[in-house]
Amino acid sequence: MGPFLISKPLSLIFGRDTQPEAFSKWISKGKGPLSSTGFQATAAIASSFAHADNQSDWPDLTLTLYGNSVDNNFIHEISRSFGLKQDEIWKYYGSTSNLDSFHILVQPARPKSRGQITLNSAGKNLYGLNIDPNYLGDEENKDFRILAEGVKIALQLVENFTTFQNLGAKFTTSILPGT
Numbered sequence: 001m002g003p004f005l006i007s008k009p010l011s012l013i014f015g016r017d018t019q020p021e022a023f024s025k026w027i028s029k030g031k032g033p034l035s036s037t038g039f040q041a042t043a044a045i046a047s048s049f050a051h052a053d054n055q056s057d058w059p060d061l062t063l064t065l066y067g068n069s070v071d072n073n074f075i076h077e078i079s080r081s082f083g084l085k086q087d088e089i090w091k092y093y094g095s096t097s098n099l100d101s102f103h104i105l106v107q108p109a110r111p112k113s114r115g116q117i118t119l120n121s122a123g124k125n126l127y128g129l130n131i132d133p134n135y136l137g138d139e140e141n142k143d144f145r146i147l148a149e150g151v152k153i154a155l156q157l158v159e160n161f162t163t164f165q166n167l168g169a170k171f172t173t174s175i176l177p178g179t
Helices: 020-029 048-052 072-082 086-096 142-160 162-166
Strands: 039-045 061-066 101-108 116-119 129-132
Touching: 048 142, 061 142, 072 086, 101 142, 142 162
Parallel strands: none
Antiparallel strands: 039 061, 061 101, 116 129
């Protein structure tokens, strides 16, 4: 979920932060933007659904803060990884490219949906496998509702916590095509 734009140069922008000076600082002092993996923090949260099932001690939702900004490679990888049209992803991310920002990855920790892997006859694809992850396919629609709650929690964190406010964090005003 994102990008959340920030007003301070604290995220990794590859074009800006992979210059020779950054490599030198990282090699000589172990500091600077290259000392980060990009994954800054992860939270394991029990949603209201876990609480309702008396499982508040077993989180069913994770939020991961990813501190790399949007650039051309990010846009390409997002469209390739999720099977999205690159020109449509450009419409969403293009205005935020190379600006300091971060994302919060919202994931179910205990999805109810179940997919399947079946064998195909040889030659249909490289490995002879048909993979159907069946994301958000549970009959009660619980996975979707848990994810929606996670998105609300992520927005509340950014909008209401001093740390994010001090960074000037704001969710993008761009609208993802097709939503």
